[in-house]
Amino acid sequence: MRNKSLILITICAALSTGLSAQSIYPGQHTGKMKKMTTAPMQVESFDLKDVRLLPSRFRDNMMRDSIWMTSIATNRLLHSFRNNAGVFAGREGGYMTVKKLGGWESLDCELRGHTTGHLLSAYALMYASTGSEIFKLKGDSLVTGLAEVQAALGNGYLSAYPEELINRNIRGTSVWAPWYTLHKLFSGLIDQYLYTDNKQALEVVTRMGDWAYNKLKPLDEATRKRMIQNEFGGVNESFYNLYAITGDERYQWLAEFFYHNDVIDPLKEQRDDLGTKHTNTFIPKVLAEARNYELTQDNGSRKLTDFFWHTMIDHHTFAPGCSSDKEHYFDPQQLSKHLTGYTGETCCTYNMLKLSRHLFCWTGDAKVADYYERALYNHILGQQDPETGMVSYFLPLLSGSHKVYSTQENSFWCCVGSGFESHAKYGEAIYYHNDQGIYVNLFIPSEVNWRAKGITLHQETSFPAEENTALTIQTDKPVTTTIYLRYPSWSKNVKVNVNGKKVSVKQKPGSYIAVTRQWKDGDRIEANYPMNLQLETTPDNPQKGTLLYGPLVLAGEAGTEGMQAPAPFSDPALYNDYYTYNYHIPAELNTTLQINRKHPEHSLQRTGKELIFKASQGNVLKPLYDLHHQRYVIYWDLIEK
Numbered sequence: 001m002r003n004k005s006l007i008l009i010t011i012c013a014a015l016s017t018g019l020s021a022q023s024i025y026p027g028q029h030t031g032k033m034k035k036m037t038t039a040p041m042q043v044e045s046f047d048l049k050d051v052r053l054l055p056s057r058f059r060d061n062m063m064r065d066s067i068w069m070t071s072i073a074t075n076r077l078l079h080s081f082r083n084n085a086g087v088f089a090g091r092e093g094g095y096m097t098v099k100k101l102g103g104w105e106s107l108d109c110e111l112r113g114h115t116t117g118h119l120l121s122a123y124a125l126m127y128a129s130t131g132s133e134i135f136k137l138k139g140d141s142l143v144t145g146l147a148e149v150q151a152a153l154g155n156g157y158l159s160a161y162p163e164e165l166i167n168r169n170i171r172g173t174s175v176w177a178p179w180y181t182l183h184k185l186f187s188g189l190i191d192q193y194l195y196t197d198n199k200q201a202l203e204v205v206t207r208m209g210d211w212a213y214n215k216l217k218p219l220d221e222a223t224r225k226r227m228i229q230n231e232f233g234g235v236n237e238s239f240y241n242l243y244a245i246t247g248d249e250r251y252q253w254l255a256e257f258f259y260h261n262d263v264i265d266p267l268k269e270q271r272d273d274l275g276t277k278h279t280n281t282f283i284p285k286v287l288a289e290a291r292n293y294e295l296t297q298d299n300g301s302r303k304l305t306d307f308f309w310h311t312m313i314d315h316h317t318f319a320p321g322c323s324s325d326k327e328h329y330f331d332p333q334q335l336s337k338h339l340t341g342y343t344g345e346t347c348c349t350y351n352m353l354k355l356s357r358h359l360f361c362w363t364g365d366a367k368v369a370d371y372y373e374r375a376l377y378n379h380i381l382g383q384q385d386p387e388t389g390m391v392s393y394f395l396p397l398l399s400g401s402h403k404v405y406s407t408q409e410n411s412f413w414c415c416v417g418s419g420f421e422s423h424a425k426y427g428e429a430i431y432y433h434n435d436q437g438i439y440v441n442l443f444i445p446s447e448v449n450w451r452a453k454g455i456t457l458h459q460e461t462s463f464p465a466e467e468n469t470a471l472t473i474q475t476d477k478p479v480t481t482t483i484y485l486r487y488p489s490w491s492k493n494v495k496v497n498v499n500g501k502k503v504s505v506k507q508k509p510g511s512y513i514a515v516t517r518q519w520k521d522g523d524r525i526e527a528n529y530p531m532n533l534q535l536e537t538t539p540d541n542p543q544k545g546t547l548l549y550g551p552l553v554l555a556g557e558a559g560t561e562g563m564q565a566p567a568p569f570s571d572p573a574l575y576n577d578y579y580t581y582n583y584h585i586p587a588e589l590n591t592t593l594q595i596n597r598k599h600p601e602h603s604l605q606r607t608g609k610e611l612i613f614k615a616s617q618g619n620v621l622k623p624l625y626d627l628h629h630q631r632y633v634i635y636w637d638l639i640e641k
């Protein structure tokens with residue numbers, strides 16, 4: 001019996017999900033908030049619709065994402081909902097007419113419907129990022145269908161599974177994660193309202209909020225504490241956001257209902273009590289605290305968020321910016337023993353980037369921007385297979401492993417859902433602004449329309465293949481303001497020119513270079529960020545290390561020997577195979593690298609204009625984001641040269 005329950009616990013943990021769905025950042029959607037951010041902010045976000053990506057790898061990812069998300073028929077995304085309510089459109093109720101979604105969207109999966117929520121967010125984000133009407137139409141048709149289902153269910157409840165799953169959670173009997181799944185819907189409907197102005201979406205989500213209030217208000221404290229042991233994603237963040245939009249304090253009460261004392265209280269005491277907890281159940285609870293601080297100025301929430309972020313980045317994060325082994329925390333003093341085939345759940349990085357966007361608004365701290373860049377390039381950008389647009393669940397760090405991609409029809413994991421969103425919103429953290437000026441945080445080809453100042457900033461760059469970026473100002477009339485150029489911690493001796501004239505740079509790496517002047521139409525800033533090779537070893541084993549070039553983790557190509565079809569894709573015939581994946585790593589795989597620790601540039605030569613490096617013993621290394629469809633080595637067994 002004991003063994004059996006252990007297995008059950010393991011399976012439950014394995015199937016525990018990642019949270020995602022969009023957030024609201026200070027400065028965004030200002031006309032739509034009854035409760036504004038009152039906490040003091042260093043900088044504010046731009047609305048996503050004010051930033052456009054120009055051709056680049058990021059834009060390529062976005063386009064592939066857009067093709068996949070538009071290819072999924074609306075009636076397929078609504079089918080499980082209609083099935084739950086017993087209402088069907090046309091002949092949909094006949095078993096011949098709708099091709100059912102597989103994987104985590106199967107009709108017998110307790111998380112069904114979560115992808116519909118993610119896509120409500122992703123269509124909204126893609127509409128804001130591109131302005132293309134197709135995404136508005138896709139979102140509108142989903143919302144209309146969901147409103148019909150909600151009306152049929154009768155009491156405001158809306159889901160692809162019966163309310164009995166919520167009752168099981170309240171009773172404390174076994175159920176996967178019903179509030180986690182509802183969170184996707186709450187968040188997706190809120191995003192449809194905020195990004196596409198779909199008022200029906202707001203009506204549907206407030207009815208859902210009313211249902212939740214009526215359902216949870218009568219419960220006693222013991223019941224509350226028991227039910228929130230189960231993963232609930234970021235549903236409390238959504239309730240804070242619904243409170244901000246409507247001003248209705250019942251939704252604030254709901255957000256506070258999900259305050260998880262056992263998890264948040266230690267953070268309030270500045271204690272790292274993460275132990276072996278499920279990483280991505282944890283992060284969204286802190287995101288809710290971040291929103292609480294922004295709306296109420298509760299300094300306790302701010303302090304614990306700040307402590308948690310630094311604890312994560314300083315102790316629980318691998319070189320590519322990802323965290324977790326088999327989805328859980330582990331002793332950071334044993335990091336080198338956790339370089340497994342199951343590290344780096346992508347939803348965790350997705351959520352850490354969300355938390356970073358909040359923290360950056362509060363602090364304007366260059367360290368936050370440094371982390372953001374590292375995780376964005378090394379994890380999120382490389383999550384998507386450039387050949388098929390499919391995405392990976394983990395970022396495995398085991399030497400000789402490879403990325404394992406989803407399938408188009410039979411995966412729909414949490415990381416597929418958060419992936420739909422991630423690749424739709426690259427524009428949201430490139431620039432920030434405040435009364436003094438505009439911050440250029442990322443070197444991604446793009447254009448930002450700073451409406452309040454009447455300025456457009458146009459950024460051209462081939463970074464990271466080249467070390468330069470150029471910004472051109474477009475304005476009808478001269479404007480005096482400051483442009484804050486990020487000075488990344490990985491660079492030194494940065495050179496800046498304005499209209500061809502050198503600007504003296506006194507700042508140090510890990511800060512911002514402020515250029516204040518009266519800007520005229522056509523003014524041009526050019527910045528050069530020298531990139532260097534650096535070795536980063538694990539905290540517990542100086543013989544294990546990874547190489548970085550600027551912010552980029554380099555990985556060694558290790559070929560395809562021993563890979564068995566359908567690798568590198570997940571096998572739909574197996575149950576969540578990413579979690580127990582057998583990589584069939586060849587025994588003779590070389591994982592060693594001869595390196596001059598002080599001067600890694602003596603051991604590695606960049607070849608040509610591409611970011612390809614050759615080690616003296618013959619290994620070929622390139623950016624991890626660029627390694628697909630083959631094995632790789634990220635953390636090497638180092639041999640002193």
Ligand SMILES: [Zn+2]
Binds near residue numbers: 346347414
């Ligand atoms: Zn996930």
